[in-house]
Amino acid sequence: MLLGERETPDGVECNKGQEKNNMKMRRVFLPWLFAVIAVVFSINVAGATETDAPGMVTPTSVNAAGVAETDLTDMVPPTITIDQTELNNGGIIKVTGKAPAGQPVFLEVWAEGRSVRASRFDKDVDKETGKRPYIFYITKEMPAYYKIFVPTELQSKIDEEQKQGGKWSVSRLLKDLGADAAYNVPAKAQIDRHQSTLMASIIGSRGALLPVMDAKENKKRSMQLVKTRFRSLDKVFGADIDVKPDGTYSAEIKIRKGLAPGEYKIMTVVGKETKSQAVTFENKISFPTMYLANAGTSMNLIYPFFLTLAVAIFGVLMGAGGGFILNPLLVTLFPVLPHTVVAGTVTPTVLFSQGSGIFNYSKINFISWKLGCGIGVSMILGALIGPKLTEMITLDQFKFAFGWILLVLAALMFWQTTPGYLAKNKKEQAILKEFKRRAEESSKGKN
Amino acid sequence: MKVVFWEQEFTVNMFVGCVGGFLIAVMSSMFGFGGGPFMVPLMTVALRLPMYLVVGSSLLAIFFNTSISSLRHYQFGNFDLLFFLAMFPAALLGGYIGPQIAKRVSPTVVKRVACTGLVILAIKLLGFF
Numbered sequence: 001m002l003l004g005e006r007e008t009p010d011g012v013e014c015n016k017g018q019e020k021n022n023m024k025m026r027r028v029f030l031p032w033l034f035a036v037i038a039v040v041f042s043i044n045v046a047g048a049t050e051t052d053a054p055g056m057v058t059p060t061s062v063n064a065a066g067v068a069e070t071d072l073t074d075m076v077p078p079t080i081t082i083d084q085t086e087l088n089n090g091g092i093i094k095v096t097g098k099a100p101a102g103q104p105v106f107l108e109v110w111a112e113g114r115s116v117r118a119s120r121f122d123k124d125v126d127k128e129t130g131k132r133p134y135i136f137y138i139t140k141e142m143p144a145y146y147k148i149f150v151p152t153e154l155q156s157k158i159d160e161e162q163k164q165g166g167k168w169s170v171s172r173l174l175k176d177l178g179a180d181a182a183y184n185v186p187a188k189a190q191i192d193r194h195q196s197t198l199m200a201s202i203i204g205s206r207g208a209l210l211p212v213m214d215a216k217e218n219k220k221r222s223m224q225l226v227k228t229r230f231r232s233l234d235k236v237f238g239a240d241i242d243v244k245p246d247g248t249y250s251a252e253i254k255i256r257k258g259l260a261p262g263e264y265k266i267m268t269v270v271g272k273e274t275k276s277q278a279v280t281f282e283n284k285i286s287f288p289t290m291y292l293a294n295a296g297t298s299m300n301l302i303y304p305f306f307l308t309l310a311v312a313i314f315g316v317l318m319g320a321g322g323g324f325i326l327n328p329l330l331v332t333l334f335p336v337l338p339h340t341v342v343a344g345t346v347t348p349t350v351l352f353s354q355g356s357g358i359f360n361y362s363k364i365n366f367i368s369w370k371l372g373c374g375i376g377v378s379m380i381l382g383a384l385i386g387p388k389l390t391e392m393i394t395l396d397q398f399k400f401a402f403g404w405i406l407l408v409l410a411a412l413m414f415w416q417t418t419p420g421y422l423a424k425n426k427k428e429q430a431i432l433k434e435f436k437r438r439a440e441e442s443s444k445g446k447n
Numbered sequence: 448m449k450v451v452f453w454e455q456e457f458t459v460n461m462f463v464g465c466v467g468g469f470l471i472a473v474m475s476s477m478f479g480f481g482g483g484p485f486m487v488p489l490m491t492v493a494l495r496l497p498m499y500l501v502v503g504s505s506l507l508a509i510f511f512n513t514s515i516s517s518l519r520h521y522q523f524g525n526f527d528l529l530f531f532l533a534m535f536p537a538a539l540l541g542g543y544i545g546p547q548i549a550k551r552v553s554p555t556v557v558k559r560v561a562c563t564g565l566v567i568l569a570i571k572l573l574g575f576f
Contacts, residue, residue: 290529291529292529292530293527293529294524294525294526294527294530295527295530301530304533304534304537305533305534305536305537306537307537308533308534308537308538308541309537309540309541309544312537312538312540312541312542312545313541313544313545313548314557314561315541315545316542316544316545316546316548316549317545317548317554318554318557318558318561319554320481320483320484322541323479323480323481324475324478324480324481324484325561325564325568326480326534327478327479327480328568328569328572332568332571332572337530340523340525341525341526341527341530343477343478343479343520343525344479344517344520344521344523344525344526344527345479345520345525345526345527345530345531346479346480346534347476347479347480347516347517347520348513348517348520348526348531348535349531349534349535349538350481350513350538351510351513351517352535352538352539353538353539353542354481354506354509354510355510356542357506358503358506358507358510361502361503361506362503366499366502366503367503367504367506367507368450368452368500368503368504370450371448371452371459371500371508372503372504372505372506372507372508372511373507373508374448374459374461374464374465375461375464375465375468375490375504375508376468376507376508376510377465377511378464378465378466378468378469378472379468379469379471379472379482379508379509379511379512379515380472380511380512380515381472382468382469382470382471382472382473382474382512383472383476383511383512383513383515383516383519384515384519385473385476386472386473386474386475386476386477386478386516387476387477387516387519387520387523387525388519388523389473389477390476390477390478390520390525391523391525398478399572399574400572401478402478402569403569403571403572403573404569404573405474405478406565406566406572407565407566407569409484409485410561410562410569412485412488413484413558413561413562413565414558414559414562416558417559417562422555425498428497428498428499429498431497431498431499432497432498432499432502435499436499438453439453
């Protein structure tokens with residue numbers, strides 16, 4: 001708040017004792033701040049080594065176990081051809097080919113080079129034990145784009161699952177569609193799971209790393225992560241394949257705008273053993289659209305620039321930072337951005353204006369270091385927990401909570417425009433100006 | 448706790464200050480904003496401190512919050528450099544342009560506009576329409 005408060009100091013007097021006292025205060029607290037930052041960094045390093053070590057024992061043969069018995073053996077692998085190998089920020093690709101007659105055909109499409117993080121906090125009651133597991137699942141190997149295409153006849157099954165609303169499930173739908181064999185790439189992603197505890201959350205770790213899951217469990221959990229990552233059903237499933245009775249099939253695959261650039265692969269799957277070669281196409285993007293690696297999406301960066309500019313100006317006029325307007329706007333206007341990335345990137349943006357504000361006030365000795373640091377220490381504790389919670393909640397919960405926060409804020413703002421408050425504020429502002437003038441005079445006198 | 452500021456002594460109820468500060472910090476770092484609009488009312492209303500003491504000190508308090516939560520978000524991989532580079536210059540530019548317009552508009556009007564905007568945004572987030 002109150003950025004850009006820069007007025008030229010003029011005057012003479014200086015209060016020496018006060019000055020000394022505050023300087024001392026500053027010297028006491030600065031090392032404190034560094035100590036805290038050092039602690040946070042060391043936790044970061046510790047966390048990194050902790051997660052690295054068990055990576056050695058990644059399961060290698062994910063798909064190997066128990067394959068052959070369910071499948072029709074000795075089928076000719078399906079063929080696949082695509083009409084173009086290059087897209088410019090999305091587009092339509094026509095896929096044609098021939099599969100064994102009378103079989104349902106599935107297409108698995110994924111971004112090969114670019115992967116993103118996906119995480120899920122499991123706090124649902126376990127049906128067997130009746131307890132809440134509080135396990136945090138995270139993978140860094142979720143493809144930035146993933147979709148399974150099924151024959152058009154199966155549209156009704158997708159619609160049925162759509163009726164479940166937010167409770168739709170990847171595994172249930174795969175079973176209904178008979179498309180289990182087409183689900184391969186995310187199943188191989190290495191998923192870490194952490195046993196979360198309240199204490200671990202406070203000190204900053206994700207909790208103790210649990211043993212690596214077996215292939216089957218890994219696959220099951222990866223389906224839940226697919227849901228948290230892609231959020232809506234129609235992003236993961238589409239019924240677009242037209243299959244003729246003789247086994248020839250064709251499909252028009254629509255690649256949305258704002259997806260990751262790079263290599264994509266398409267594979268035709270009929271059964272667990274009956275798959276085509278993967279064909280490759282390339283999605284290209286050009287400036288000002290750029291790929292945001294942590295968000296896993298590409299985006300025209302001109303829009304957020306002007307949005308931030310407008311909000312920052314408005315924030316100055318209002319006398320507040322503006323982060324609380326920018327965040328919900330970004331989340332609503334750009335649904336491609338995960339809320340964690342929005343929160344994590346806006347926070348450092350306001351850091352600079354706060355820093356310059358503090359610098360300007362400290363020049364004229366207008367900060368009570370004791371009071372600021374006293375409350376600041378309790379805020380450090382809160383700041384350690386908050387970002388952890390962002391990671392644990394879903395987008396819907398984020399929106400819901402933020403909605404209520406904004407309502408409270410709107411009430412606060414409204415209260416600040418009521419006549420009673422304005423009258424009181426006028427007096428306060430007059431005193432504020434008077435004190436500031438004195439402060440500037442004394443700091444001028446010192447120089 | 449006693450705080451001396453410009454030769455005046457204030458008694459601050461640190462229990463209320465710290466609990467309030469903690470809650471504001473959790474909330475603001477979770478949702479990624481500064482926390483100033485909550486911190487100033489906390490210090491003026493709940494702690495009964497005068498505005499001239501609050502302006503600088505609240506800024507210092509939320510600076511702690513914002514710097515630590517930035518580090519934490521970075522640690523969890525929530526920070527996107529390119530996205531940051533798109534927004535940061537805009538925020539700086541806004542910080543320069545803002546004060547020049549500020550003299551010409553009444554803060555009360557701005558606050559009323561903000562108030563309406565916030566309610567609309569809140570309703571949108573809560574999914575009422």
